Amino acid sequence: MWTLQVFTLEMRKIFSYRIDFWTQFIAYIVVWVGISYFLWSSIFAQKGIDSIGDYSFHALMLYYLITASVAKIIRGQDIGQISREIYQGELSRYLVYPIPFFLYKFVCHLAHSFMYFIQLIFAIVFFACVFGLPVEITITYDRVLMCFLFLLLSCYLHFSIAAVIEIVSFWADNVWSLLVMLRFISGLLGGALLPLVLFPEWAQKILYTLPFPYLISFSSEIFLNKVTYAQTYKATFIVFAWSVFFNIIFAVVWKKGLRQYSGVGI
Amino acid sequence: MTRYFRLYLHFLRFSFSKAMEFRVDFFFRIVMDCFFYAINIAFYQVLFLHTSTLGGWNEEQAMIFVAAYILVDALQMTIFSTNLWWFPIFVNRGDLDYYLVRPVSSLFFLSVREFAANSLCNVFIAIGIMIWAISSYSQPLIWWKILLFVLLVVNGTFIYYMVHMLFLIGVFWTHSARGFDSLFRHLCLVHERPDGIFHGATRTVFTTVLPFCLMCSFPARLLFEDFQLSVLLHILITTMLMFFVLRWAWKFSLKAYSSASS
């Protein structure tokens, strides 16, 4: 299986700079959850409340921890990989391989996601050991499994969207800013900045038909027992629909782009 | 001094003629930053659906604060960002050599030589947001306080640059600045949050050694609250100290660079 080969090769590459990998992750989680802690503890204290949008303070912190990690998981590899390869003419290398480019890149992407996933598990275990789990949350196997499967879907959906943006670089010099834009939008609308229940009713209604909530917050919501089975099925369907939509766009744009590409720098 | 000013005019000219070439990217970057602004405003709008004050500020005040850090972001993207992005790469490739043989401060040259002309549009947008935020403020504001506020926000940009540079300077020893750079980018979030939410040791750190709170929060404090000379002095003295530390660190690291290279 070439997919397995590619996956393990990519893993080995990641391992070669693992120190960076871990320190960056820890710094990121500590700073991000830390700032959220100060922000929300000031709001909780000021209002004298013990829950907001049915999140206790404890659960809210766990929510930030998970969404921060999930944001890393779905983004996987450094953004701009594919566009860089197109821009620098390295794409030709992949085109001669007898395997579909999209799938090849997705497998590479998954290897990175997997590393972040391991970090997420460590982060949750660490959190549970130091602060304990919020009382209202009991972890069941089926929920963890569902969370994991949904994460895979999130990865695929994000990759599908990002891939479409990346291949815009067939025509534009630098699509880096577009990818950063995706990061900003998925940060807010995906629920990494704030739990989506805090948004106004009307906004939530629109939001849940868009792909963004399913990128970041939904898997955390599954883990924290905030969604029902029925909602999960519906979410799965929406993710599929959006993925197909973006895959079709990719196929069309890719075909046009390749014609345009004509092997720069060969 | 005038020579440095004229040098800077050259950098400006270069960047504009360069920016004319990459049309699509020019546009993308403007849109990207606009999204950043919109998202930050939306974030605080949503927060204030659930609370009436945050770190001691009401929604109107928070909007002025948001406008301030948007302005800092736009300014630093325009003046410094590109340069600091290249800086670790230059050090690693040994490209500092040509800067060292010129009779001009290498720190100046490396920090400002690439002016991001496309981000300049965002500065205007950020100024627009600032005008909107200040004009929709319901209490009267004294004109000199507004002026002081704007000046201190510009000073905040300078602090932002200095802190970033101090984080990156480690590249002279580690040969990879990625860790430092990403740590800085995460920590940067602190300057986008009101200083009132931080307390204890954390607050001390963010108002002294890592003066993120002095970039926008303290200037905003001077605008809303009674004028306190101590706050103003706190900002100015910290800025000056940081500047000396940066100058010293630069000298020190150039020595390391020169001793290590061959």
Next chain:
Amino acid sequence: MIEVRNLKKSFRVHVKKPGLLGSMRSLFVRNWVEKHALKGVSFNVEPGEIVGLLGANGAGKTTLVKTLAGIVYPSDGDVKILGHVPWERKNEFRRQIALIMGQKAQLWWDLPAEDCFLLLREIYSIPRQKFHDKLNFLSETLGITEQLNIQIRRLSLGERMKMELIAALLHEPRVVFLDEPTIGLDFTAQKAIRDFILQYRSQHQPAMILTSHYMEDIKALCKRIIIIREGEFIYDGPLQNIVNTYTKHKIVSLHLEKEISPPNIPHEIVAAEPQFLKIKIPRDQVAPSVNSLLQSLPVADLTIEEQAIEDVIEALFRGEM
């Protein structure tokens, strides 16, 4: 102009054992190896002199040049250039020197050369009129007036190097360091650059230090060469003398009229074919030996050659002489 006394430079290199364990260990325990790039060298360069600095890769050429330009701090020793210590990097010093590295571009990729030059005018505070005269003169001499307004990245390698030269010489430096200025260029471009450097020298009498891998450069430009091996000077003197000093033999080739069996000659025979002989004869015995060869053998034609200077220098690099 350039005075160097007992200049030393050593630096530490961190050695890492291969593999995962090795990199984990290196987190805690680092093994350092002291490398000596320069082991105490001394020399002077006078105005108008072009000194060729030769050596194999890693011999210390670039380190020496960079130390003299003030980029590298030495470990020990004294250097005075125009009365300044280079690594103090006084503006007064930097205004009077120029550094050209063939492998590193100093001009901005996306801009036309002329824009870069305008910036340099500001950096070196060159008066406007003088700047324009100088630029016109330099670009005409190098024949690239037409290309001044083209972005650097669209220029050919040769044109780019010419621009780099102009950039380095606009402020009329009194000390010029040229590190591989002709690397990767075709023959005509190399020659144009050599001629140009000679012309600059005759006009301004700068002290120049040149490193190059091309013997052609050295032969055309330098009367004096320094050969550096493992951080030490092994030769410092006129280019012409190097052959006399280091080769003890000349090569005598004989074409014979008829086939003979290998003769009995008291010298080393380098090559022997039925009608051809190549003999290595010590310098001081060339005349008598040739005489006796002419008498004892049926010689049709005879040539006496010096060993090629390239070969001598190559051998010096390798430490064979």
